[in-house]
Amino acid sequence: MSAANSSVLSRRLHVTRWAAKHNNLTAFVTLALVLALLPFWVTNNYHRSILVFIGFNTMLTVGLSLLMGYTGQISLGHAVFFGCGAYITGLLTTRYNWSPVLAILAAAVLTGLLAYMIGIPIFRLRGHYLAMATLGLNIIFETVVVTETKWTGGPNGLLGIPRLNIGPWVLKSELSYYYLVWAVTLAVLAVSLNIVNSRVGRALRAIHASELAASTMGVEVDTFKLKVLTLSAVYASLAGSLFAFYLQIVTPSSFSFIVSIELVVMVAVGGLSSIWGAIFGAASITLLGEALRNIMPRLVRGASAEAELLAFGAILVIIMIFMPDGLTAGIVQWLRNVRRSGQRQAERAKQSPDAVT
Amino acid sequence: MSAQTVAPQPVVEPRAQSGNLVLEARRIHKVFGGLVAVNNLSFSVFEGEILSIIGPNGAGKTTVFNLLTGVLPLDGGEIWFRGRKLNGLPPHAIARLGMARTFQTVHIFENMTVLENVMIGRHPRSRYGFVEAAFQLPWARKEEQAIRQHAMACLELVGIADLAGELAGNLPFGQQRLVELARALATEPTCLLLDEPASGLSHQEVVELDALIRRLRDEQGITVLLIEHDMNLVMGIADRIVVINYGEKIAEGAPEEIQQNERVIAAYLGEDV
Numbered sequence: 001m002s003a004a005n006s007s008v009l010s011r012r013l014h015v016t017r018w019a020a021k022h023n024n025l026t027a028f029v030t031l032a033l034v035l036a037l038l039p040f041w042v043t044n045n046y047h048r049s050i051l052v053f054i055g056f057n058t059m060l061t062v063g064l065s066l067l068m069g070y071t072g073q074i075s076l077g078h079a080v081f082f083g084c085g086a087y088i089t090g091l092l093t094t095r096y097n098w099s100p101v102l103a104i105l106a107a108a109v110l111t112g113l114l115a116y117m118i119g120i121p122i123f124r125l126r127g128h129y130l131a132m133a134t135l136g137l138n139i140i141f142e143t144v145v146v147t148e149t150k151w152t153g154g155p156n157g158l159l160g161i162p163r164l165n166i167g168p169w170v171l172k173s174e175l176s177y178y179y180l181v182w183a184v185t186l187a188v189l190a191v192s193l194n195i196v197n198s199r200v201g202r203a204l205r206a207i208h209a210s211e212l213a214a215s216t217m218g219v220e221v222d223t224f225k226l227k228v229l230t231l232s233a234v235y236a237s238l239a240g241s242l243f244a245f246y247l248q249i250v251t252p253s254s255f256s257f258i259v260s261i262e263l264v265v266m267v268a269v270g271g272l273s274s275i276w277g278a279i280f281g282a283a284s285i286t287l288l289g290e291a292l293r294n295i296m297p298r299l300v301r302g303a304s305a306e307a308e309l310l311a312f313g314a315i316l317v318i319i320m321i322f323m324p325d326g327l328t329a330g331i332v333q334w335l336r337n338v339r340r341s342g343q344r345q346a347e348r349a350k351q352s353p354d355a356v357t
Numbered sequence: 358m359s360a361q362t363v364a365p366q367p368v369v370e371p372r373a374q375s376g377n378l379v380l381e382a383r384r385i386h387k388v389f390g391g392l393v394a395v396n397n398l399s400f401s402v403f404e405g406e407i408l409s410i411i412g413p414n415g416a417g418k419t420t421v422f423n424l425l426t427g428v429l430p431l432d433g434g435e436i437w438f439r440g441r442k443l444n445g446l447p448p449h450a451i452a453r454l455g456m457a458r459t460f461q462t463v464h465i466f467e468n469m470t471v472l473e474n475v476m477i478g479r480h481p482r483s484r485y486g487f488v489e490a491a492f493q494l495p496w497a498r499k500e501e502q503a504i505r506q507h508a509m510a511c512l513e514l515v516g517i518a519d520l521a522g523e524l525a526g527n528l529p530f531g532q533q534r535l536v537e538l539a540r541a542l543a544t545e546p547t548c549l550l551l552d553e554p555a556s557g558l559s560h561q562e563v564v565e566l567d568a569l570i571r572r573l574r575d576e577q578g579i580t581v582l583l584i585e586h587d588m589n590l591v592m593g594i595a596d597r598i599v600v601i602n603y604g605e606k607i608a609e610g611a612p613e614e615i616q617q618n619e620r621v622i623a624a625y626l627g628e629d630v
Contacts, residue, residue, distance in 0.1 A: 191491040191492070194490055194491050194492070194493050195487060195490045195491050198485070198490035198497070198501065199476075199479075199480065199483055199485055199486075199490065199497075199500070199501065199504065200485075200486060200487055200490045201490070202469070202473055202476055202477055202480075203477065203480060205466065205468060205469055205473075206466050206469070206477045206480075208468070209465075209466035209467060209468050209469070210464045210465075210466065212428065212460075212464055213460070213464035213465070213466065214466075214477070215428075215447065215448040215449050215452075216426050216428065216448045216449075216451075216452055216457070216458055217449075217452060217457075217477050217478055217480055217481070217540060217541075217544060218449045218452035218453050218478075218480045218481025218482075218544055219449055219477065219480050220447075220449045221449070227486075227487055231487065
């Protein structure tokens with residue numbers, strides 16, 4: 001390998017990295033613009049509320065993607081951190097009259113701390129055992145929330161959470177929550193994209209590929225696992241806080257075991273190690289859920305929520321069979337095939353110009 | 358691979374400098390269940406030497422590496438590395454102190470490019486973390502640049518700079534070994550532990566590996582610990598050889614001494630012939 005040659009190579013590599021980075025930037029700016037303009041087209045409050053929920057789910061999914069997709073640590077208990085954020089915010093604002101912004105920050109710090117402390121013992125487990133243990137977190141959370149009625153309102157939930165205010169400005173309309181939630185989501189997204197494309201992101205992926213090799217290369221495996229869990233819990237807490245202000249009520253069912261599973265599904269559908277995939281997964285599964293809720297009762301007379309879950313499951317099985325790398329990767333592959341066959345047709349047309357008129 | 362192939366040099370043995378002790382195993386001991394894998398083994402490694410550890414399959418060679426790098430805890434004895442006792446230190450701390458290794462069965466990060474693999478090797482020599490990464494702080498960017506440059510230099514050193522952008526998992530086995538080696542070099546090791554680096558390589562690749570290991574020692578001053586079954590490579594390159602069998606040291610000395618040692622011939626070479 002001559003020096004001149006390699007410098008050309010390294011320059012080319014530099015160029016591709018630059019392009020990759022700018023692709024991310026372009027995609028990010030495009031997404032921000034689309035989101036900013038979307039409400040002009042989506043004027044129905046119900047539809048706007050779906051968009052808000054996609055925002056919550058994106059925050060949750062992006063965090064879970066960092067933990068599961070990038071670092072390879074399965075969590076079937078992510079709804080717990082979502083719930084912690086919501087309940088802590090709710091408690092502080094209703095029982096102690098904290099200002100909403102302070103409550104959000106306090107919830108994020110406390111949930112992050114909780115995740116860190118849970119992580120210390122739980123990360124002694126790997127693979128399926130870790131999954132089982134995180135599953136247990138849901139049960140603990142649900143039990144605490146349902147039985148500590150004095151604090152949490154029990155099964156009826158925590159009522160009377162005030163509207164979110166930033167200084168004198170009180171957020172009331174659907175539209176204001178839409179913008180707030182998506183502003184925070186975009187911040188979460190930007191931070192996550194930066195982390196993924198950095199020394200930290202590399203270390204996380206290294207842990208996923210081989211903990212043994214990562215540790216002998218100097219990666220502090222346990223510390224990084226704890227930190228990424230904490231970060232994803234903080235994201236979840238932020239989502240939970242905003243969720244609490246948005247609905248002004250938090251009930252245990254919003255943070256149940258099913259929600260944890262749905263989040264994992266969103267990550268899997270989006271494609272495990274892809275931040276952009278996480279948004280896509282969050283959006284598609286949220287929309288799918290809403291669509292099924294509307295369609296199923298029409299298709300099957302007297303169909304209830306269970307019927308919706310049935311169709312949900314069937315669709316997931318189909319996705320996983322035909323697009324095991326997730327919907328995003330599957331669609332990208334499909335587009336590539338389409339383009340390639342298009343090129344082939346164009347070439348054929350060029351070869352025999354008479355054939356095509 | 359390198360453009361101008363380095364011919365195997367005549368064996369000029371730079372004997373172990375009796376001076377600086379780099380690594381010392383003192384009566385290290387490891388038991389798996391009822392099986393004694395490493396039995397009160399002691400040896401010393403001096404600065405700038407190539408020490409080869411040989412022995413029949415299952416003799417406990419890889420276990421010794423796992424003990425040295427902190428992958429497995431010791432059941433007895435002590436390990437000293439550049440004046441520090443390593444007992445109880447986790448692998449990442451030992452890597453930070455300047456010990457790097459490759460694996461008998463390659464452990465590259467298949468989901469990453471070759472360059473990214475080697476950039477991981479810069480992990481213990483760089484600092485920026487979650488917060489700096491999240492907000493792309495100026496000095497994090499600067500450090501990232503330095504990480505990339507150093508990793509690229511390591512790729513050039515082992516002669517696979519042209520593969521930088523390839524997905525590591527897609528490479529043939531021999532090149533994956535080189536990726537692992539470049540990654541280990543990126544940690545700027547004082548002491549490099551190579552676990553059967555020649556296994557699965559073609560004859561030509563072994564010749565190049567031989568030259569590369571010598572170059573690392575001569576130009577970078579890296580002390581090399583080598584587990585290897587390829588006796589041509591070992592006898593040509595090693596300054597000293599430690600022979601173990603059933604976890605015990607049965608001989609130690611220069612290659613020509615080892616070749617004549619009766620216990621070695623009986624226990625090891627004898628079995629092979």
